[in-house]
Each structure stands twice: as C-alpha cells, then as structure tokens.
Amino acid sequence: MSSHTYSREVLLAYLAEQLPSERMAAVEQTLRESEPLREELALLARERDQGGFTVGEVWRRERLSCPTRSQLGAYLLEALDAGPQEYVRFHSETVGCRVCAANLADLQQATAPSPEKQRRRRKYFDSSAGYLRRDS
Numbered sequence: 001m002s003s004h005t006y007s008r009e010v011l012l013a014y015l016a017e018q019l020p021s022e023r024m025a026a027v028e029q030t031l032r033e034s035e036p037l038r039e040e041l042a043l044l045a046r047e048r049d050q051g052g053f054t055v056g057e058v059w060r061r062e063r064l065s066c067p068t069r070s071q072l073g074a075y076l077l078e079a080l081d082a083g084p085q086e087y088v089r090f091h092s093e094t095v096g097c098r099v100c101a102a103n104l105a106d107l108q109q110a111t112a113p114s115p116e117k118q119r120r121r122r123k124y125f126d127s128s129a130g131y132l133r134r135d136s
C-alpha cells in the first residue's frame with residue numbers, strides 16, 4: 001500500500017470532525033494502515049491542545065470556523081479582505097465544509113451571473129453605501 005500524506009490543515013480538520021464524510025472515511029482508512037500518519041496525528045493533537053495556532057486553527061478548534069452567510073456572499077463577490085477571502089477559500093475548497101458548500105451553491109444560484117448584473121453589483125460595492133451594508 002502506497003503511503004498517503006495529508007496536509008496539516010486536513011489533519012486538523014479531521015481532528016475537528018469537519019471533513020466531508022467520504023473524506024473522514026478516507027483519512028480513517030489511511031490511519032488504520034499507516035503508523036507514521038497515526039504518529040503525525042497524535043503529535044498534531046498534542047500541539048493543538050497546547051495552543052500556538054494560526055487564526056484559522058483557533059477558529060476551527062472553537063468551532064467558529066464557518067463564515068456567516070453574508071461573509072460567504074461577499075466571498076463570492078471577492079469583496080472580502082485578502083485574509084478572510086483566503087480563509088473562506090480554504091474552508092470551503094480545501095477542508096470541503098459541507099454546510100458552507102451548500103450555502104455557497106445556494107448563494108451562487110441566487111446571484112446568477114449576467115454581465116449586466118455584475119456591472120451593477122460592482123458599482124454597488126464601490127459606493128460607500130454598499131461598503132457599509134456589506135457586513136450587515
């Protein structure tokens with residue numbers, strides 16, 4: 001059996017039980033077969049319990065990791081700051097959060113991309129009124 005490796009982020013998400021179910025099962029299967037991976041996971045769990053985390057890791061541990069629906073909407077419009085934008089991308093694409101994936105799909109449908117609509121939206125977000133309403 002070839003050895004699988006998972007990124008630290010994926011393993012942390014696994015520990016927090018935030019991976020999609022097929023992914024949880026895949027990691028579990030690999031853990032059964034790989035002693036080195038079990039050791040890596042144990043080390044990560046210890047590290048996690050001792051603190052010393054990135055913001056994303058803290059959010060995940062506190063289970064505050066899911067962005068709000070309005071943040072997801074802003075993410076789709078690329079209207080978030082670089083940090084949050086990157087976090088939501090990581091959370092939805094790399095971690096594959098089911099809740100957020102469903103929310104994003106829903107939001108994407110609601111904001112069907114017609115060129116006319118997009119022009120209007122850009123104008124809206126450029127205005128200060130749009131900026132103030134963005135986080136409400």
Ligand SMILES: [Zn+2]
Pocket residue numbers: 065066067091097098099100101
């Ligand atoms: Zn989420």
